Amino acid sequence: MRRLPRTLYGQLLLTLLTSVLLANVIGIALVLTDREQLTRTLRAEYVAQHLADMINLLDETPPANRGKLAGAMSSPLVQVVLGHPWLDSRKADWPEASMLCQLIRDDLNFPYRMQVLSFREDEPNAPEGLLTPFMEPGMHVFSPADKQFGVKAVPSDMEAGEQELKIQMATVQVTLRDGTVATFRIGQVVSPKETPWRVTAWLLLVALVVAAVSAWAVRRLTRPLALFSKAASGLAANLDQPALPETGTQEVVNATRAFNRMQKELQRFLQTRSQMLAGVSHDLRLPITRIRLRLEQLQESPQRQAIERDLVEMDQLIGDTLAYLRLGQGNESRVLLNLDALLEGAIEDIEALGAQVRYASEPVKPLLARPQALRRCIANLLENARRYGGDGVIEVRLLERDGRVEVLVRDHGPGIADADLERVFEPYVRLEHSRAKHTGGSGLGLAIARAIAREHDGDILLFNHPQGGLCAELNFPAQRAA
Structure with missing residues (x-):
């Protein structure tokens, strides 16, 4: 079969x-x-x-x-x-x-x-x-x-x-x-x-004629379905792709018309959401700015410091939430990117916060990617390892095999229970009670990182290392042609 x-x-x-x-x-x-x-x-x-x-x-x-x-x-x-x-x-x-x-x-x-x-x-x-x-x-x-x-x-x-x-x-x-x-x-x-x-030759002739006519007829009938499948597959990557031509049999025309209508509704929904996000960003950050200005008029005290910390956390939560909601709507284009240099820059940023990183890489040729989004994805993985990995060294490795790029980030913390390895990718899920306390964070870091990885046709997997610690593996296809 x-x-x-x-x-x-x-x-x-x-x-x-x-x-x-x-x-x-x-x-x-x-x-x-x-x-x-x-x-x-x-x-x-x-x-x-x-x-x-x-x-x-x-x-x-x-x-x-x-x-x-x-x-x-x-x-x-x-x-x-x-x-x-x-x-x-x-x-x-x-x-x-x-x-x-x-x-x-x-x-x-x-x-x-x-x-x-x-x-x-x-x-x-x-x-x-x-x-x-x-x-x-x-x-x-x-x-x-x-x-x-x-x-x-x-x-x-x-x-x-x-x-x-x-x-x-x-x-x-x-x-x-x-x-x-x-x-x-x-x-x-x-x-x-x-x-x-003569009978055998006649049978072969019938087979050839039927094969040719059947191939033409079936191809003519299934070609709109192939275009429909291709358009449906590319809808997530490009919502603004041209509408499908409404041709073919009546059933195919009805399905194509429904697909085009769905694409327009999605475009209208995302436009409405973008306008709403812009308004929410302005309406939420404006009161925070006013509170900060009023705090400047108060004398230094523990209450003022606590309020400032709350404002910083609120601002970070708003920023992460807006960033998560804006995923898939960015106008950033794919460019030819040196992934090794991007990783070194992200590692320098995390080391500036006091983390110790051991980096090893194999030769990887420049590839097509969205640099800002990919840098944020890697930075979130490194920040996650810094927050919850204890005082151990963060190990980072870059390699390419079988046409896919792999970035492995390993910490030396307590790890995560197997039942929670997928749950931590859900928005606003935090496991401080099982790893570390008072670490802060909005609970959106891994969700944003996985969303960016999937925008690059890849994914992020979490698994516990046999010798201890948590490993985060970012993998995506190495595309080098437009």
Whole structure:
């Protein structure tokens, strides 16, 4: 099942070709079977007509002249013997025997006593001279008669590999009206079975024509769906992409129209949200600024310091929330970026806050990325390691393998419970009770970092190091062409 096509185009094409070819194979098999059955029926009718004419003629001929007439009737494939005793042997058990007997009776002028016999070469009571058919000189019996009143005969000088001849034989005895027993041994050369090349060629021609027409028709029907799938995949990366053309079947047109309507609604929603964010940013930061101005008029005291800390935390929370909500709406373009230099700059910033960082990198060629967004993503990972990793050294490693860039940030803190490794990416989720206390933060750092990673078609994974500490792995494809 794994080798079957998974695309709609491939499955439809495979279904059409399989059904048409199967129908052709079955139809051709039925035609060949009917043709063979018709040929056998016509052959039996010809033999029966020939025998009936000879029997009628012998019965009408005076007994004195029957010997000469029997000799004249004999030929390489017909042997006529008069006066042979009536044979008592098992009746013929091949399917054509009863049909042949009935066909002969239908053409006789009188209901003669008649029997159709079946003998084999090894039967002790086989009549001498009746089992070996009259064949042309140079032929000899190759095998005894089978149940289809036949023997195989080959020329004595035939080379190996040549087609042998098969002669169908029948032994018929009739008692004429004067009591004379006429014995007939009649046979026909059967055409050897050959491979039906014309039928095979016809089947191949039908297969090629059906394959070409089916491929064109299925491609024409599924092409709008392919464009629809491509547009849906690129919607997250570029919401302002051109609308899809509403062409194709009615079902595809309806789906395309609904998709275009959804894209417009999303654009309208994001525009409204952007306007709301601008208003919220202004309305929230303006009271904070007024409070700070009023604090400047107060004397230095513990209460003033506590209020200032609260204002800083509020400002940071507002900034992180707005930054999280603005993700995916930025106008920053991808540029060719030296990731190693960007990492060194982010490490210098975190070291200025007192963190100790050990950095190791492998050669990574410049790649396309959004520098400001990617720098914020890495800075959030480093800040997370600084806040919750204790006093240990932060280890940072950069490498590229299998076309993907990996940035690994490891701290030496207590780590995170396995059940919380995914939950910490949710907005406003903080685990200070399990890692460190009074560390601050808005609970949006990892959520923003993962959102930026996914904007670069990548992701961030968290796992506990076997030797202790938490590891954050940022990975995304290394794109170097526009």
